[in-house]
Amino acid sequence: MATNYDYDDAPASYNDQATGLGYDPNFVPDSVKSFVMHLYRHIREKNVYEIHQMYETSFLTLSDRLFKDTPWPSVDAVAHHVDNDHVFCLLYREMWFRHLYARLSPTLNQRIDSWDNYCSLFEVVLHGVVNMQLPNQWLWDMVDEFVYQFQSFCQYRAKMKNKTEQEIALLRQFDQAWNVYGVLNFLQALVEKSMIIQILEQEKEGLEQFTATDGYDYSGGSNVLKVLGYFSMIGLLRVHCLLGDYNTGLKCLQPIDISQQGVYTSVIGSHITTIYHYGFANLMLRRYVDAIREFNKILLYIYKTKQYHQKSPQYEQILKKNEQMYALLAICLSLCPQVKLIEETVNSQLREKYGEKMIRMQRYDDEAFAIYDELFSYACPKFITPSAPSFEEPLVNYNQDAYRLQLKLFLYEVKQQQLLAGVRTFLRVFSTISLGKLADYMEVDEPTLRTILMTYKHKTHAVDSERKIISNADVDFYIDDDMIHVVESKTVKRYGDYFLRQIVKLEGVINDMDRIQLD
């Protein structure tokens, strides 16, 4: 097992102290009072721009200044500044918990309370009584945080060894909190109730506008249910990946066309989460080319735009996912060397980070194997076991079980493919070669060589979601009796596209010249 696998192992006891140090949940500084009052007013006035400013900037500034290592004031202490507005209080608590999770580590009671708050918030949204207009960033953060807290709860619960009796009693009593059915059904309900799948369908026929307005509603309605429903599809993709259910995850994402810009690209966090999980799921399904294509696109995008996110609270997360996706790309390209799909910038970044490792991954030995293990462990999602523990003695930790299983199965796949790098090397240098000769070179007998060649064919031909066979091979071949004929897939230059662009350019130049007046 790789040693640098960073499961968050913060001791649970440390929380109570952190919240105990001189923190008075009832004390509301003036700046906070003014913050909630303004935010409340902007929400009522549906001023998305101002809400976004306060949410993205003021909340963080205040957090940094006043609540670096304590929670924000309790909701009860601020409620009377906002007319005790029920929905606003739910939103406030959602942010309150998010801040707590980010800066401190939550106690079991707080985890349960946060779950309850999400239940109340989503139920309000599902029953269609909100008429707010909230920024996409905030709505994305809600779904993202909801899934994160679920994942965090599963990790926490799976560490049974150090649980106190009191914690165990609470876990038994509140067994519905962060229950996997509850989590999935909320996300599913948001997708269904929002009718987002139908909306996206109708949009294709021009009957509906969603993407064009970034999901906002400019005719006085609310965007909250629709956009939450939209992001919930990405939430479902992520939850299914955490559970190892890649096929179902990709199915959940299907209504979103990721070959195009969409509302998912309007928030960088959602964009990255979507592609990271899409790519990972495809890697596990052996659809390497699909994974490589999308990783390439997003890595290029991050490379070009990351400077704009430097001040964003998501910056660190962006960088981390960026690194992880390079690791996943290194894995994909080692198993399926389609380097021509990669942009030059991404390629040079990749060589810088993993060039040397990728050379070693081509070999067939324990060291190569160890690198696959290391990269996978570094870059994989934080898999979870969704079921509750048996509370009978002996209490054991099972928080690593899910990860170990996925790793083991992945390495099994790598092992099945490890002879293929060798075959590829020989196929690259010959245009035809007899089975006997290749068997000699590879130091195997002929029947074994035939099985290796069939493995090569099987592993380089993926089955797509419509069960069609798709070739992912960079070098292919066919056998005629006992002769192997190699087919190098040539780099296809897209002359058509090139000429079209030049025609447009030339037209521009001619127009410019026409405008010049000669005396």
Added chain:
Amino acid sequence: MGREPQQQEQQVSYTVEQLVAVNPYNPDILPDLENYVNEQVASQTYSLDANLCLLRLYQFEPEKMSTQIVARILIKALMAMPAPDFSLCLFLIPERVQMEEQFKTLIVLSHYLETGRFRQFWDEASKSRHIVEAVPGFEQAIQTYAIHLLSLTYQKVPRSVLAEAINIEGLSLDKFLEQQVATCGWTIEKGHGKGQLIILPANEFNHPELKKNNADSVPLDHIARIFPILG
């Protein structure tokens, strides 16, 4: 809490496929899904989605798991090769369950199929008849997969290689070939001295020249960009 969508009443007229589509996260459909696995076995049909849904429910409530059903799902998944369904199922089955003898056998069988080692596969399968014979159509499904893989790889395949891959020999093979020649476009050629060669139907994988070349074509919307200039 949070289980609201499950409470919708199910009408009897729902098919299992519809149940899965409408209510994928509902523990109450577990018995229906288990019955459906048996139905797939009996009627030689297959639904990956329904089976994954069942494995998911087992994953959520391991105490409800029936290993007999899991074994049937896995055999059905093997029969779906070359699709990666077997792995998709394993991703959802806890490791301690995979340690059981019958699952170990299935994992070995899958390994042989994944690496094109058909002789070992048939040897191993004959030792575990009790497991695989419980599912009708198993042999045939694997033969179909073997032929699929051979047609990706070969234009002309020696009779002996084919015989090994589909585990049919002698007169039965003659009969099988006769049928393939009549219905699937196979041709038989006399090999140079070492027996028959079977010419498999051409496809874009064993005859690369049949592959459609997308590079030569330009999508209409790209051409549309220069319409104003042409006009």
